[in-house]
Amino acid sequence: MKKTVPLYMISDAVGETSLKLVNAVAAQFPSVEFDMSYRFPFMKDEEELKGILSDALKDGAIVVTTLVSSNLTEIVSDFSNRTGLQYIDLMCPFMEIVHQKTGVSPLQEAGTVHKLNQEYFNRVAAIEFAVKYDDGKDPKGFLEADIVLLGISRTSKTPLSMYLANSRYKVANLPLIPEVPLPEQLKQVPKEKLVGLIIEPETQQKIRTSRLHSLGLQENSRYADIKRIKDELKYALEVFDDLGAFSLDVTNKSIEEAATLIAEHMDSHLSV
Amino acid sequence: MKKTVPLYMISDAVGETSLKLVNAVAAQFPSVEFDMSYRFPFMKDEEELKGILSDALKDGAIVVTTLVSSNLTEIVSDFSNRTGLQYIDLMCPFMEIVHQKTGVSPLQEAGTVHKLNQEYFNRVAAIEFAVKYDDGKDPKGFLEADIVLLGISRTSKTPLSMYLANSRYKVANLPLIPEVPLPEQLKQVPKEKLVGLIIEPETQQKIRTSRLHSLGLQENSRYADIKRIKDELKYALEVFDDLGAFSLDVTNKSIEEAATLIAEHMDSHLSV
Known part of the structure; x- marks a missing residue:
């Protein structure tokens, strides 16, 4: 039977940082089941916090905190010293340094991280x-x-x-289909901005x-035919070559990884 | 003059967790300038890592690591013990617990966190x-x-x-305009799924x-007229009331905060 470890994530804001870290740690323990349903964002109240810590102790949970208030942080550390509750404090050691x-x-x-500043408006504009x-x-x-x-098709262009x-890049994307001519405008785009997947x-x-399954369609459509896919890829490589596009292999890469590599390429290019 | 602190983010994957944390900590020190341009994702090589640590020491930087390899982690901790370099290790204490x-x-x-599993495909499908x-x-x-x-208009529906x-929710959105009748389909949506901003x-x-500025248009358009905005909001509130939509005030809320509140509302509703 899989061991189950409940994780309590307590934050005085949204609690995204904890969630990212918890996912990264959980991935290192595939045989352990982590119960991540205990999320307590926007924590303000000392009594409520004490109640949650008592529950965490009863549940044998690990507590992850992102609290900027030193009052709340002290409550967690006192409770842990007294009871042996295991916790990770993500903010305080860093703020102390x-x-x-x-x-x-x-x-x-x-x-405070979520200010409605120009950076924020640029991000909204980029998403739109x-x-x-x-x-x-x-x-x-x-x-x-x-x-x-x-x-x-299906090279993760949209995500x-x-x-x-x-990350505030303005991104346009174009599906390459051998039968459809490229739009004229593409030839005017500086090749440094072109990324071929x-x-x-x-x-x-x-x-x-x-x-096809998820769309309820037959598997033997030309769309999933290996020869057709190879033809499409060959065509795509020719296009990348013609346009001088930077090309990136996304096989088995997550969106985060591929995006980071693209951003690195863009930034390295800018700084040259 | 503002104090500048260089932050070195070293990860053997994408390094997103560090970046989230660093932004959260930086927000607590508005008078300090943090230089976040030192990002080292996909770190694998021990010699390269040692070189980066030496640079960090010279720069008086704080180092934040998300390394799952114990070899690489030991290099950082040995270096720090020897030289006094200050660092935050986000993964190891947690993995140790x-x-x-x-x-x-x-x-x-x-x-390992970025596996191409069903969860991943569901996320891509939700974004599309x-x-x-x-x-x-x-x-x-x-x-x-x-x-x-x-x-x-401009209540952050798209972002x-x-x-x-x-987070894998399938989301549709509709701009409310007093002059445009509501689509018939909206009346068939269970009210638990409706969120009015x-x-x-x-x-x-x-x-x-x-x-309007960003579009190069005049400010005195009806679009930014306070009376027009109040009329639109009055109409929107009537619609939310008629449809029984949950309503959320997004004033001064970031996308993350508003999204977390909506997700909490949805989950609390499901569990009832």
């Missing part, structure tokens, strides 16, 4: 841009974009565009077959 | 769904969605949809004015 280094005290204001110019809907987008993603938009044909076939 | 609790050893495989059914483009989406967001899609008129006016 910054304090030592700079002599500056932290604000201790929860949720990505939606507007997804799937080659409007070729005008190619001329305004920071990044133009090119690739055959990659959204992920990059979250490639994928191994066998992996692509699995993804397309699963796509 | 899990190990103590379960007796299970971690895999130490970098990037959100793009397809953004802005009321196709009313069929309302019937298939997990969440339908309603709101007047909220994308953010929720990342509201915002303070003055905040909305600022956002719309900034929107």
